[in-house]
Amino acid sequence: MRRLRAAAAATLVTTLAVTASACGGGDGDGGSDGKSSKTITYWASNQGPSIQADKKILTKELAKFTKQTGVKVKLEVVPWADLLNRILAATTSGQGPDVLNIGNTWTASLQATGALLPWDQKNFDAIGGKDRFAEAALAAAGAEGKDPAAVPLYSLSYALYYNKKMFADAGITEAPKTWDELVEDGKKISKGGKTWGLGAEGGNLSNNIHQVFVLAKQHGADFFDADGKPTFTSDGAVAAVKQYVDFMAKDKIIAPGNAEYAQNQSLQDFSSGKTAMVLWQAASSTFEAHGMKPEDYGVAPVPVPSGTPGADKQTNSMVAGINMAVFKNTKNLDASQKFVKFMTSDAEQKLLNKTYGSIPPVKAAQDDAAFNRQDTKVLKETLLNSASPLPQVPSESQFETTVGTAVKELWADAAAGRKITTENVKERLNKAQQQMPK
Structure with missing residues (x-):
């Protein structure tokens, strides 16, 4: 998932719970011979460099599906900044899609409303079985x-x-494996304010959450307890947030201007040689779109406190990705399931994930050579061995908003030259926790 609007996140559970029964587009069921003239609606998320690029990519694939099944697909590619608001509007108006993409971190919040089709054994069997999917990806599906x-x-x-x-140029011969090494390398590069060691997106609430969640894991903490109650002010959570913001406030390896970045500006700075390192999901297509050649950059696992990445305190990524959901009250369940089966088939998984630089959650598709290049191999091995899903709790979306905003405010303090202390980090996180649903 990329971004989440605060206003939408705050009203997500309440609005969907009241209006979920309004959803379900298309022209209704028809035909029993495996083919029909039905039409289903599909909201795709923006995965490529532009909306138009996605339309071009997906339209070709949807034509294959229609040829195979006779089911037509009305496609709309929705920008991430608008997607959740569109979901809420659809549930109110009754003009919702049959199938839609959602950021996987939204899944538990949406699940709690009852708006989405549960994928029980029967439904999974209809698309080839649950065991086709990687456990790490399924862990972020509810x-x-x-x-x-x-x-x-x-x-x-x-x-x-x-x-x-x-x-x-800085005499660094290999990528840093630990945070101490990253800071040391960053200081060698951050000289005179012309170049900087590391980029960040301080104004991007979701990205803030992704980074501090991983650091909290490395500090032996989480942001929720076993009962789903927030624990934002635990020692480990506070230490994680402070460590992240201190890359600017204390270590001086992030440019102050990054405190306001929220729209991939750090990727642009990296591509233009203003910053030497960036922590990001599949980003190679973005770099290349800005004129950077594949041989100009390297890809390595995100640092850990010591040793090599793994589980628990060696976690070095959240499980990121896109899930495909079906509104439970669709009038076109059979056709919708056929479409999900098509999109998660081995062939489509290989093709689409190659195109977007992502990793197939379908295990059989991961053996393709395209997912064993330097960059994709690092992403795949991280996903399978050292990534952890964000908390799968109903209030996850509010967590992204409240804690993401607290981190954003701390970035602003750091950019203004104010000292970041354990006490004021804890104060901000306590304020965030007070805003969570009781």
């Missing part, structure tokens, strides 16, 4: 102990991207 509320479509994880020339 609350533990419940049937998933969506099916994994594109999987992502974070990696450390670094500029090879800037590293060489």
Whole structure:
């Protein structure tokens, strides 16, 4: 998932719970011979460099599906900044899609409303079985102990991207494996305010959450307890947020202007040689769109406190990605399931994930050579071995808003030259926790 609007997040559970029964588009069921003249509606998320690029990519694939099944698909590619608001509007108006993409971190919040089709054994069997999907991807498809509320479509994880020339010019011979090494390397590069060691997106609430969630894991903490209650002010959570903001406030390896970044500006700075490193999900297509060649940058696992990435305190990414959901009250369940089956077929998984630079959540598709290149191999191994899903709790969306905003405010303090202390980090996180649903 990329971004989440605060106003939409705050009203997500309440609005969907009241209006979920209004959803379901298309022209109704018809035909029993495997083909029909039905039409289903599909809201796709913006995965490529532009809306138009996605339309071009997906329209070709949807034509294959129509040829195979006779089911037509009315496609709309929705920008991430608008997607959740569109979901809420659809539930109010009754003009919702049959099938839609959702950021996987939204899944538990949407699941709690009852708006989405549960993927029980019968529904999974209709698309080839649950065991086709990687466990890591399924872990971000709904609350533990419940049937998933969506099916994994594109999987992502974070990696450390670094500029090879800037590293060489600074005498750095390999990517940092620990945070101490990253800070040391960043200081070698951050000289005179012209170049900086690391980029960040301080104004991007979701990205803030992704980074501090991983750091909290490394500090042996989480932001929720076993009962789903927020624990934002635990020692580990406070230490994680402070460590992240201190890259600017204390270590001086992030430019102050990054405190306001929220729209991929850090990727642009990396591509233009202003910053030497960036922590991001699959980003190679963005770099190349800004004139950076594949040989200009390297890809390595996100640093850990010590040793090599793994589980628990060696976690180095959240489980990122896109899930595909079906509104429970669709009038076109059979056709919608056929479409999900098509999109998660081995062939489509290979093609689409190659195109978007993501990793197939379908295990059989992961053996393709395209997912064993330097960059994609790092993402795949991270996803399978050292990534952890964000808390699968109903209030996850509010967590992204409240804690993401607290981190954003701390970035602003750091950019203004104010000292970041454990006490004021804890104060901000306590304020965020007070805003959570009781």
